[in-house]
Amino acid sequence: MSTLKVHTIESAPENSKPLLENSLKSFGMIPNLHGVLAESPGILEAYQMLHGLFENSSFNNDELTVVWQTINVEHGCHYCVPAHTGIAHMMKVDGEITDALRNQTAMPNQKLQTLHETTLSIVRNRGNVTDAELETFYAAGYSQRQLLEIILGLSQKVLSNYVNHIAETPVDKAFEKFAWKK
Numbered sequence: 001m002s003t004l005k006v007h008t009i010e011s012a013p014e015n016s017k018p019l020l021e022n023s024l025k026s027f028g029m030i031p032n033l034h035g036v037l038a039e040s041p042g043i044l045e046a047y048q049m050l051h052g053l054f055e056n057s058s059f060n061n062d063e064l065t066v067v068w069q070t071i072n073v074e075h076g077c078h079y080c081v082p083a084h085t086g087i088a089h090m091m092k093v094d095g096e097i098t099d100a101l102r103n104q105t106a107m108p109n110q111k112l113q114t115l116h117e118t119t120l121s122i123v124r125n126r127g128n129v130t131d132a133e134l135e136t137f138y139a140a141g142y143s144q145r146q147l148l149e150i151i152l153g154l155s156q157k158v159l160s161n162y163v164n165h166i167a168e169t170p171v172d173k174a175f176e177k178f179a180w181k182k
Helices: 014-027 032-037 041-055 061-075 080-090 095-103 110-124 129-137 144-167 173-178
Strands: none
Touching: 014 032, 014 041, 014 110, 032 144, 041 061, 041 110, 041 144, 061 080, 061 095, 061 144, 080 095, 080 144, 080 173, 110 129, 110 144, 129 144
């Protein structure tokens, strides 16, 4: 059982308060993950920065979702899978994509399948992908920039997934209907 606290703006360390206020402005609530991260202003700031950078990468909404959820499911994150399912709905991502990711079935098209497989390989092999995997990724229409952006997304997800495992972060009310477990 975790003893990590889920902070509010009032209970957070002073340097985390403006970061939580940013969360409230951005999401209309303070996600429980942000409340947990608030204990360490540096990790909360890093997470928010990585999230913004990845969200503004060259990937479209479907591709962002594929990278995020591939990592979340592979890491077995009880918090991030439901949260990113809800976020995908808000981003108007086709439900067929989110269902395939959650259920670990094939993507609806080969390009997204290649993105999914490349992301999985990077996660599982700690960045040691084969030349053949890279050739397949590039042949699908992706670029070196996007290969590096997968690692950016992975950086964000390592922070959140690992913290959620340790903290046993409660799923936010808004995402409870998307509950998931591996």
